[in-house]
Amino acid sequence: MTHDDNMIIRFRGVRGSLPAPAPENMRYGGNTSCVEIRYHDQLLILDAGSGIRSLGDELVRSAQENPIEATLLLSHNHWDHIQGLPFFAPAYSPANRITVFGECGRAEQLQHGLETQMAPAHFPVGLHQMRGLLPVRELSRDATKLGDLLVRTTRLNHPGGCTGFRIESAAGHIAYLPDHEPFRNNGGRIGEVEMAHRELIEFIRGVDLLILDTQYTADEYTRRVGWGHGCLPDSVDLATEAGARRLLFFHHDPSHDDRQVDEMVEVARAMTFRSPLTVDAASEHEIVSLPLANLVIGSGFSPLQEIIASVTPLAPPEKVH
Ligand SMILES: [Zn+2]
């Protein structure tokens, strides 16, 4: 495997709920959810929080007027996951092609959310003026092949719904669960809750990198049950049960400064010091490369070639505006 076969993950925004720029937050960063993934010549973007603005500006600068192609996966319509899109410069040029995907059955809802946030009452420019942005399409219910990547989806426990993504390549597997509260607090019946929890564990089984909503400490969570976000001990348990290799706390609370996030990581490391799981907090501008050191190829979910053979590639998207 050459360096060009690596999967590169760069965090553009790691904050939950609201951008939180402040000197005491700068090490982890103040922008809301956006993760950039590069693999071969593909660019995949997870969510369009305020972190997507700097990515767009860099793309325009480096493209030197060549067309830009990117695929954006949206987890849900909450502002912290779409508020950066109106400032994503490449989407305004008809020469570029920004393809947007959501979970099966949610394209209409996502499209409506993007249009509404750019309605005249909220923003001076309409979504229709983003001529490089294609209408939201839906991923397959099971697995969707996007170039050399395979994308799976799952439903998370979050008010209004949120999609979790699993992204697989020959370099490694990532799970991105940006907004999620443990199923046990969704008000469901015990059997259903247990089944949803088990299904989620299987969904993220063996990933190299688990990017997981860990907005609260255990103590904070006791006062925020039902708000749709996770907390430290539950995140560690989920990652451990699923056999993830590296857990990255994500969707940091806007009130948490760098010191508090550091403390959460220290607590988690004390919980896992006998375990092969490593724990960190996602940090804006951090770059992670897969495969991770010492990765045993094939130890993850199912063999990639087998999966690719079983899914139908999507037809090229048509441009409608
Ligand atoms: Zn969020």
Ligand SMILES: [Zn+2]
């Ligand atoms: Zn949300």
